[in-house]
Each structure stands twice: as C-alpha cells, then as structure tokens.
Amino acid sequence: MSFEYSAKYIKQLSRAVEQQEDTYLINEFDGMHSADISSVMEGLNAEECKYILELLNPEVGANVISEIDEDTRKNFLELFTPQELAKYMDQTDSDDAADILNEFPVKSKEEVLASMNNHEKVQYIIDLLHYEEDCAGGLMAKELVKANINWNVKQCIDEVRRQGRDVDKLYTVYVVDDYNVLLGRISMKKLLMATDDIKVSDLYEPQIAKVYSYQDEEEVADIMQHYDLEVIPVINVQGRLIGRITIDDVVDVITEQAEKDQQAMSGLSEDVEETDSFWQMAKARLPWLIVGMSGGLLGANFLGGFEAELSRIPAMAFFIPLITATGGNVGIQSSTIVVQTLASGGFQGSVWNRYLRVFIVAILNGLTLASLVYGFNMVFSDNHELAIVVSVALFSVIMIASFMGTITPIILNKFGINPALASGPFITTCNDLIGLGVYFMVAKLMLH
C-alpha cells in the first residue's frame, strides 16, 4: 500500500502555489487528514510546503509538521523564523515537539521555546529534551489525564473535561496519590459506565504495566506487545508518573528496528535512504565491502599456498564457488533462526539440546547436498577422486557453517552487539575462508 500521489496531481498543486491560487488550495486540503497532507508535501519543494502550511489552520499545520518525513521536514523548517515555528509548536504534542526541536541547533531551539505562548507546553518540552531519543523518556509525551486516588467519579470526569482538551488520544485515566506516585488506572469505558459517586479507589485497576524513563525503547516495545497495550505510563525512579507512551510511536520503533536488522543483515553500516547524497550512500556500503574484500584477499593468499596443487589439478578450482557459496548460505540460514529466536524472547530449554538439534539438521542437509553433488560429478566428470573430495569438503563445510551460524549471534548478543550483524557479510566472509580451508585441507589429505 502506498500513500503516494500522482506526479500529475503534485504538478497541479505546484502550479497552484506558483500562481497563488489560495482558494483552490484551501479547498483541496480542507478535511484532508494531516497524514495525507504530509504525504503530498513529500513531493513538493520546501518553499511550496511552507506556502501550503501557512494556508492551513495552525492545529492541522502542527500535525502535518509532526507527521512529515524527517528529511523533508528538515529542509522546509529551515525557511521558518523561530517565531513562526513557535506558533506551530504551541499546538504540537510534547513528544513530537521535542523530537522536532532536537533536530535544531541549541540556539534556534531556545529561540523557538522563548517565542512560544503555551507555557505549560514549553515546560513539557524542556523536560523531554533531557532524555535520550532511544529510551522510554525519549518516546513519551507529557500530556495525560490523571486523577487523585481520593476523588470520586464525578471529580474524575470533571478533570477529564478540563485536562482532556490537550490530550489527543485518551484511552485511560491514571490514578496517583498526593505525591504523584502512580497507583493504577481507570479505563474510559469503566468511567463512562460508573455512577458519579463511586470512589476512584473502588474503581481503579491497581496492577498495571509501566516502564521507567530510562528503559530502552525496544524493551518498551516488547512490553507493550506482550501485554497488548495501546498506551503505557512512564515513571521515574521514585515511582512518580511523568508521561505516557502511545502505541503509534512504538509501532514506529518496531518498524525501524526491523529495517535496521535488515540493513545489518545486508551489510549496510548506516541508515541509508534513497534521498541521501551519493557519498553518504557509498560510505554506508563501504565498510562491509572492505571487510568482504579483505576476506577475499586473505583467501587469495591462502590459495597461493596451493599453487602447485592447482597447476597439477586445475579442476580443483572449479568447485571453489560451490564450496564458498554453500558455506555462506548455510551460515546465514542458521544465524537468522537464532537471531529471530533471540529477538522473540530467548531460548527455552537446554543449550546442549539446541546444539544437538543444529547438529542433526546439519547432518541431514549435509548428506543430501553432498550426495547430490557426488551424483552430478559421477555423471558429468571423470575425476572420481576429486568428486569424493568435493563431497566430503561440502559436507564438512555445511557442518562447520551451521555451527558458526548458530554460535556467532549468541556471542554477539552476549557482548551487546546487534546479533543481526551475524546474518550479514560477517558470517559470509568467515564461512568463505573456512570453506576454502576445509576444501583444500581435504584435497591435500585425499589427493595424491
């Protein structure tokens, strides 16, 4: 599913901006969801985006700014004065506002904050700017509705009416004590179904999932996914309620993590996008290409030691790609399964049991492939000895690559390195070298 707009439509808008056809533009965007407006804007240039944004009402404009792609945003926000930007930030949810301001240098950040009218929001944003982007504190918004444990339902509903105006997505009312320590929650449904005089203390759910502000964003995602939550409260070390994280932000975390893992698996060392500069794109690819190349040169050096054998039996060289490719494929398959098991909450049962399973699967696949290759070589080649060497080497490579693919991600994970790296060029390079080693050792032992 793509939320792209046709080039024709974008061109039409672009022309309307040029000719300042404001009524046409206002009509066009009236009632359009801010997420769709930001999709449209990704096709326009920075000046055109700004022109359109100024025609929208500031609340919609604020949403558009939050939802637009980060790269597009950066370009066109540069056209705004701090005062202009402040007008939108007054209307933006605190978590989005903090993310946006974090993209600016310190000086402009402070100028924007100084120009804002919504002083509660300014305080919220300043609080949020302290947190690292990838922890619960960096994901949370300050806007939430809370009720004191000593209130009744009527007081609680009045508070929803009062505080609720600022809160975009209201799922739940948090219950706190006089010191703002989080005690539990009341769902909107329960509140709607209760009579006015019921006490909050009789209605609230005391056992609820919560996260500390310092917890890692992936941990937050796991917890929300485990308990099927649409929102989770954030507390500080003293247990005080300081914010809430909504599921839409966590969905973004999950998607980004999946992309990062894919990139790690494919040997891209930085987050790259189609819109990056040439040199950025080239640079993201180079590190792992150089690792692979170094592996290849090491391999060349190793093969150099077998020059005599190779000139005597050049057919030995024919099977180098078969051996290295199979080693790489087997290694990546094994490591991917381990990486996914690690990601979905670790292993159940004993470690030795797992190694035994890997071992048996490797034997099954090794025997199957080695027999197929042996059969092929018996039909199409007349070097019976070499056929045996290739099959024995292939079998050994499959065994070793399975083992390597299994332990590498576990070891990386232990050292706090993203285990998905183990499904990438790293394991292929290792397995290429191991494969070559095994193949030529077997050949040296068996060919006379």
Add this chain to the structure above:
Amino acid sequence: MSFEYSAKYIKQLSRAVEQQEDTYLINEFDGMHSADISSVMEGLNAEECKYILELLNPEVGANVISEIDEDTRKNFLELFTPQELAKYMDQTDSDDAADILNEFPVKSKEEVLASMNNHEKVQYIIDLLHYEEDCAGGLMAKELVKANINWNVKQCIDEVRRQGRDVDKLYTVYVVDDYNVLLGRISMKKLLMATDDIKVSDLYEPQIAKVYSYQDEEEVADIMQHYDLEVIPVINVQGRLIGRITIDDVVDVITEQAEKDQQAMSGLSEDVEETDSFWQMAKARLPWLIVGMSGGLLGANFLGGFEAELSRIPAMAFFIPLITATGGNVGIQSSTIVVQTLASGGFQGSVWNRYLRVFIVAILNGLTLASLVYGFNMVFSDNHELAIVVSVALFSVIMIASFMGTITPIILNKFGINPALASGPFITTCNDLIGLGVYFMVAKLMLH
C-alpha cells in the same frame, strides 16, 4: 527483553502440579496477567498446562488460551473435549476464537461450536470462519459498540453500557444508519465530555479511515500506521459495518512480516522455529541450498571451459572468492535499499534519476575497492597483468551487481513476489555466476 521464567521456577510449578498443590498454584497465578501465565505455560508440558488452566477462572483461562504460543497451544488443546473447549470459547473474543478453531479439523470445530452457550458469539465465530486468515476479515473481531445516527448522547451511553460489557478494548463508538452502513465515529473522550441531549449527528466525525473485509492484512497495517490509528472499522462491499481491527493484532502482522522478510533474505523457504522437527527444519533450508548448489555446479561447468588458462596461470583461481563474494555483498546491499523503499511506500521521483544515482554510487564504490585491491596486489604479488585483470573485473562486477540488485526486487514486486527474496541466496547465486563470467572474460581479453 524476555518474558522467560527461570528453569527453577518452572520446575517448582511442575512439581506442584504433580503433587496437586492446588492452593499454592491458585495463589501463584492470582492476579498474574494472562500474557504472563501463557509465557509460564510455554515451559510446561501439555498435561501440566491443562491442569493449571482448569484452576483459573474461565475468563482468565480464555485469555491465556488466546495469548499462548500457537505450537504450545496446539499440543495442549488436543487434551480437551469439545465441551471443555466450548466453555473457554464462550469467553474468548471472536477473532481469537475463530483463529483457534481454525487450527482444528472441521468435525471438532463444529462440535465445539455446538457445545457453546453464548449464541451471539457462535454466530460471530461462524461469520469469521469464512474469511482468509491474511485479509482484514481474518483479522477483525465482531465485538464493537455502534450507535444509530438518529440517537442522542444519552441513548449512546446507554448502549455503551449494554454492549460494552463484551468489548474488551473500547476506544470509539461507531455511528451507522438504519441499514448498518458506517457513517463515522465518536471517540470515548467526546462522549464523556458531551451533555446527554446532544444529538449523535451533531457530535460524530464523518471522515474516518476504514478498510474493506477483503483488503490484505499488510495494507491494513500500512493504513493504521499511516494514520496512527489504534482501531479501524471493517466494512463489506455495501459499506455496512461488519467488524473492527485493533492495533495489537496489526502489531503482530508487522512483526511477522519483518520475520518473513528476514527469512526470505536468508534463504529459508518456510516459517521455521526452534521447536520444529528435524526434518521440517532441514526441509525449510534445502530449496535455496539446492538453488545455491546448482549455481555452484553451473559455475564449475563454466570454469571447466577455462581449464587450459587455469593450468597455465593457476593464480587466476586465487581471486575467485574475492570476485564472487564482492558481487554477492554489493547485490544484497543494493537490493535491501530497494526492498525497504518499496516497503515504505514506493519511490518518489523519476525512475531514471534513481538508476543514475545507483550508477554513481556503484562507480564510487567500484573505484575505491578496485584501487585498494590493485594496491594490495602491487605490493604482495609480482604478476602485474593479473593485478590489472582482477581490478577491472572487480569494478565491472560491482557495477553489474549494483544494477542487478536494484532491478531484481522491482521486477519481483511487479509479479507479486515478495521482493525481499531478492536480497537472499537468489541474488547471491546470480551474482556468483555473473562475477565468474566477468572475471574470466576480462582475463581472456587481457591476458595473453
């Protein structure tokens, strides 16, 4: 983050079940979240799970059954009679109940349905069994709260009280006309903040996102992610409201899709888990290993045509792994970027522009790597001619592999095949062969 429990704790529970220490077990699970109970159960055997489940109250038991891992569930639900299972299904949300019943053969499915007491739920489940698992209809639940457009807020709130008991997660009230055609929605917050006599027609939001029951689950995920929704209504072709999809189910879709893509990238042809049988695990790996092996054998055949050259200059063989590995790495890097761009909503801008970018990045990387390898060879080898051949071949392979990696996923995507396949053994195998071809062609042209 893992929701695993220590082996010691699991053993303790296991012993308690054996010695029928019911009060200990009831205490242990009292107040524990059903998601946590199901995590505990993944460490126990089927009989133990059943024993514990029967100690829980049926509502909690029903949640545990919905949340437990599919493989564990399958084993222990086999121990239940249709009547026993029906007791839990009466309490399960219709979407989960339909998923669970779909795991059973037709006969037991009908026996369970016939034994259920909640006739509305039975009807819901029967409705849902019609839909394919991977479309909006297969994801939706029938439980929702709707209000007629002609009502006022008081009638609406009464309806929430009446219908709301069955609806676990209540975010919104859908507004329909007399024919059940979806017109819009009212958020719980708005309802709570409104006075009793306001008309629904004055309060509701008419423009809302919705999906048709036949839409693909990934499309549903994209739409909910695009509009940051926690719930989306499902309509049939006549526009009638037939269900709703909540974000927790969509988060599962997103996670599964990411796993499937990773598996496609690593050459696993079926969804495999650590708990599968040996033969299942081996079988999932074999198809792509055989493709890789066939590529390797084709390569061997191709190299066979250069036997004379290889015996004359055995050093040519040294660089085979370098060339094939670099081709593979470059191809996978390129295809991953394209796959991610396709997944995040397609390309902006012209196609030719993109090819130009790929071309320039490939030249940058090609020149860098080819120079590095040339430098290395000049220092460590005395075959000047071969050094040039290797660098020219490496450069050409990088150019071709970039191009292949860019167009393959686009082509696969056009034919409705998961483009992530293009980041896997498929592209590596192709690039191995292309790399060999280029290397030996260049050698043939340049070496005399």
